[in-house]
Amino acid sequence: MATEAHTPDRKPHVPVLLRPLLRAVAPVEGVWIDGTFGAGGYARGLLEAGADKVIGIDRDPLAHRMAADWIGDFAGRLELAEANFAEMDKVASGVDGVVLDLGVSSMQLDLAERGFSFMRDGPLDMRMSQDGPSAADLVNEAGEAELANILYVYGEERASRRIAKSIVRARAEAPITRTLQLAELVESCLPRSKPGQSHPATRSFQALRIAVNDEYGALYQGLMAAERALRPGGLLAVVSFHSVEDRMVKRFLQVRAGQTGNANRYAPVLETEKPQFDLVTRKAVGPDKDELDENPRARSAKLRVARRTDAPAGEVDAAAIATPQIKGTR
Ligand SMILES: C[S@@+](CC[C@H](N)C(=O)[O-])C[C@H]1O[C@@H](n2cnc3c(N)ncnc32)[C@H](O)[C@@H]1O
Incomplete structure (x- = not known):
């Protein structure tokens, strides 16, 4: 919180x-x-x-x-x-x-270099303890089904399968290493958010953070x-x-x-x-x-x-x- x-x-x-x-x-x-x-x-x-x-x-x-x-x-x-x-x-x-x-x-959220925020460009990290696998490791190495499960179960993201597919397609071209790179990718899979709604990447970032830190x-x-x-x-x-x-x-x-x-x-x-x-x-x-x-x-x-x-x-x-x-x- x-x-x-x-x-x-x-x-x-x-x-x-x-x-x-x-x-x-x-x-x-x-x-x-x-x-x-x-x-x-x-x-x-x-x-x-x-x-x-x-x-x-x-x-x-x-x-x-x-x-x-x-x-x-x-x-x-x-x-x-x-x-x-x-x-x-x-x-x-x-x-x-x-x-x-x-x-x-x-x-933690406010420091771009910790990689928790979809609003600030930084390395895709998200590790509270600053050791172990990072969010970039997860996003670049997990299978498509596991990614979709993480987004759905931890982020309650209904477009989980679409986003997971898009991540897997994008990482085949080049690794996903930056927060804004991932935020833009997620955004491209979802309808534009209406005024007052949260940023489209909110749920995906929450899900990855929960997974990275178990x-x-x-x-x-x-x-x-x-x-x-x-x-x-x-x-x-x-x-x-x-x-x-x-x-x-x-x-x-x-x-x-x-x-x-x-x-x-x-x-x-x-x-x-x-x-x-x-x-x-x-x-x-x-x-x-x-x-x-x-x-x-x-x-x-x-x-x-x-x-x-x-x-x-x-x-x-x-x-x-x-x-x-x-x-x-x-
Ligand atoms: C919401 S903040 C707590 C803020 C605190 N109550 C205050 O008044 O400043 C949560 C903190 O818990 C730490 N944290 C989260 N999960 C943890 C865990 N499993 N073990 C130890 N620290 C953890 C995070 O690194 C973060 O600094």
Whole structure:
């Protein structure tokens, strides 16, 4: 989900849904993991609200470099770790709270050289961690069916097959290496967008970004890692930006709070184990009117909060929490 970076004058920004999040987890105490540190807005908010310590995890080395000039403001109360939140329990456990603010930051989106944006020309990269295969590798090497699946499942792009075919045709002539090269190619496959509609390449870029960073795999693993990392009574707060992410968080919390019922009436009734979470927010919390007036982009943000019980942590089936799966052909 997009958030604004610290401005050059170091004025901290107010990240999306921070106020409702701090209200939902009050009183803030003890040690918290911020699994999506980004520009540090949530970490700063938690520290200012009373957390003794925040462990900021981000897989983007840039987020850590950006924090270097203000981490000293919190003298020993802010620790950073370059890691994937899918493994947060290896960084810390027994913590009082975990926050996740999913997706990409506007700091990442705004830098052309990171290759996330269809508005700015840059290398077709999109890697948050800056290692592993890039979007260019995916676009130039994946089979046509896999590309179409990625665009359809991760981007909900209805013209997925047409775009995948066009990519495969274009790359036979010359590799696709630049963001604008891909954006123009996608645009050429779709009707011109009407005023007020999003850019035609929005869905394709979102899909590729999710695939390159295995965002849904990380979320699936990350929710289970949070379950392991939290002490009994500890709080999990997740802010999501897309319906697919929110559905995964909602389903995970329903399953772990023992609130799924028997979805399949033909399935045997399972011995119900003690739930790992109690729901704190029954429905997703969105931005209030003030936040929407300040930041219209916050309109799709959703917050869900749950409290860890003392039941042992365990495994959840990926399909049970609606984790989208791509059938690969590479
Ligand atoms: C929306 S931003 C978070 C913004 C932050 N709440 C703030 O106030 O500045 C998401 C951040 O999470 C990081 N991120 C996304 N997925 C991650 C993962 N699986 N592990 C670690 N960091 C991740 C991204 O690199 C990005 O910096």
